[in-house]
Amino acid sequence: MDTHIQIAAENLVMAYLKHDTSQENTDFHSWSETFMHFFNQYFGNAYFYLFSVNSKKEHLTVEYTNQPHCEFKTISYKNDDILSYLSKDTPSFFALPSTSNLLNTCTANLNSLRAGIFFPLYEKNSLVGVLCIFSDILFADNQIKILYPLINHSFLRTYQLHQLKKEISKLESMNRALEASQEAMHENAINFIKIHKKLTDSLAYAKRIQHAILPSTQLLDNIFNEHFIIYLPKDIVSGDFYWCSQVDYTFLAVVDCTGHGVPGAFMSMIGHTLLNEIINTKRQTDPATILKLLHKGIKEVLKQEESNNKDGMDISLCRLERNANFQLKLTFAGAKSTLFIYQNGTLTKINGNRKNIGGIHYKEQMDFDNQEFDLQDGAILYLMTDGFVDTANQERARIGMEKFQNLLKEFANLPLTLQKEKLLQYLSDYQGQEPQRDDITILAVRV
Numbered sequence: 534m535d536t537h538i539q540i541a542a543e544n545l546v547m548a549y550l551k552h553d554t555s556q557e558n559t560d561f562h563s564w565s566e567t568f569m570h571f572f573n574q575y576f577g578n579a580y581f582y583l584f585s586v587n588s589k590k591e592h593l594t595v596e597y598t599n600q601p602h603c604e605f606k607t608i609s610y611k612n613d614d615i616l617s618y619l620s621k622d623t624p625s626f627f628a629l630p631s632t633s634n635l636l637n638t639c640t641a642n643l644n645s646l647r648a649g650i651f652f653p654l655y656e657k658n659s660l661v662g663v664l665c666i667f668s669d670i671l672f673a674d675n676q677i678k679i680l681y682p683l684i685n686h687s688f689l690r691t692y693q694l695h696q697l698k699k700e701i702s703k704l705e706s707m708n709r710a711l712e713a714s715q716e717a718m719h720e721n722a723i724n725f726i727k728i729h730k731k732l733t734d735s736l737a738y739a740k741r742i743q744h745a746i747l748p749s750t751q752l753l754d755n756i757f758n759e760h761f762i763i764y765l766p767k768d769i770v771s772g773d774f775y776w777c778s779q780v781d782y783t784f785l786a787v788v789d790c791t792g793h794g795v796p797g798a799f800m801s802m803i804g805h806t807l808l809n810e811i812i813n814t815k816r817q818t819d820p821a822t823i824l825k826l827l828h829k830g831i832k833e834v835l836k837q838e839e840s841n842n843k844d845g846m847d848i849s850l851c852r853l854e855r856n857a858n859f860q861l862k863l864t865f866a867g868a869k870s871t872l873f874i875y876q877n878g879t880l881t882k883i884n885g886n887r888k889n890i891g892g893i894h895y896k897e898q899m900d901f902d903n904q905e906f907d908l909q910d911g912a913i914l915y916l917m918t919d920g921f922v923d924t925a926n927q928e929r930a931r932i933g934m935e936k937f938q939n940l941l942k943e944f945a946n947l948p949l950t951l952q953k954e955k956l957l958q959y960l961s962d963y964q965g966q967e968p969q970r971d972d973i974t975i976l977a978v979r980v
Contacts, residue, residue: 561585564691565597568684572666579668586660593663652681654688661692736769736795743770743798746805748777756783758911759979761953765920766972772797773918773974774805780813783853785978789870789918791844791892793972803834804846804890820850820866821901824890828868828899831891845892849885849916853908853980861908861980866901873938875945876912882938913949913979915941920973921956926963949977 565583572579584593654662664684753760756779764773772790777783786808790800807830811817817826827848835842849870854862865872867885874881886901922937940959944952956975 561596561691561695564688565599568687569599572668576668576670579666579670582663582665584663584665586662596662650677652684654685654692656689656692662688664688733769739770739795739798740766743774743801746802747775752777752779753978757978757980759949761949761975761977763921763953763956763973763975765969765974766793767920767969768794770795770798771972771974772801773920773972774801775916775974775976776805776808778809778812781816781818784812785851785853785914785916785976786848787870787916787918787974787976788846788848789920789972789974790846796844797972800844800846803831804848807831807834818852819903820852820864821903823850824848824866824868824901825899828890835891837891843892845889847918848890851914851916861910861912863906863908863914865904865906868901871917871934873915873917873941874906874908874912875915875941876909880938880942880945908980911979913945913977916976918972918974920971921960921975923971924960924964924973925967925970927965927967932960932963949979952977 561583565581569579569581572581581597581599582595583597585596586593650666650668652664652666653660654664747764753762756777762775764771764775766773772793774788774790776786776788788801788804788808790797790804792800804827807827808823811823811826811830815826817823831845832838835844837843847867847869849867849872850865851872852864854864856862863874865883865885867883868888868890870885872883872885874883883904883906888899888901917937922932922934924932940956944955947955960973
């Protein structure tokens, strides 16, 4: 009988190896069925249980069984013992040998079958699976030793293919997720480009509107002998604006609104509208009163008495007129601003009141002061915002008012167009690669 079993075992190995070289089993189910087919062919019917072992060695999971109507469970794995049951209606138990043993036999009465064989399955000395075979054959140790290398080797190949398959599946899943993420990023990028284009188109349109309301070169040429304008918004649109009107008198203003970019541009539109209303429509001609009304208008438009809004503006406002003797007279009112006058070889600095237009909630009456000057023909007025003097270099040092005043003195006898070139060149050299901090506006006119 032992000889017959020995031969059957050897034949099973040869037949399986011949089959296995021409067909790979890439999952546990197909491997179990293939091996069960050959085993049953040589040894008669048997029950098979194939368990996989999780990486933390916590439990065994049934991957395959041919026992009909079997309800199998996960089996806890503790030290070197397995103790559980494989089905509710057919209980069985078997002991797990130490990992140094290659095999173990145990007897069990499982549906009248006589023997149970436990095959531990290893990869690199790590237990990865368990094969249990219950049959009517009582195998001897040498016969089991014939089967065991075949079982372990063929299972190991299937296990490795199975793991490879899992890794490929995992990579494919990750790749799909990556592709979906890339697609989403691409779509977001396209949407961002569209939104950015809409925004820049809107800002470009706003810039055209803002430039359209500024005094034209032709108007300034008609009023003054010479002029130059340095108008450098920090962003596409500006919080600075310059303003000119000839109604009863000649009015000239440079205004620096709170903020820059879009917020500043909104404030500049409000300031421009209020100046037109106060001077061109209501025909107010006194500069100090105009600033007082402008302050009141800003507070009303922005509802600053009932909100925390502190937006406002600084302004230099000049009124020019000729008296009965054709003497040119300048009346200046300013809010936190500076005016320079150059005549007879002298540069004079005039400061406005240290008061804001809008913003701060003064309880006292908001009054501004007029300052009057006689001008000679050919005199130059320089109106400015603080953007030029606040420009910083790489050491974060500002140009400053003193340096700006010295530049005006140095360039004052040059034609205004050349003065503009000199100021712009100095600004560029001083600033270097540093970003522009604020809107920059300088308006110079020769009367």
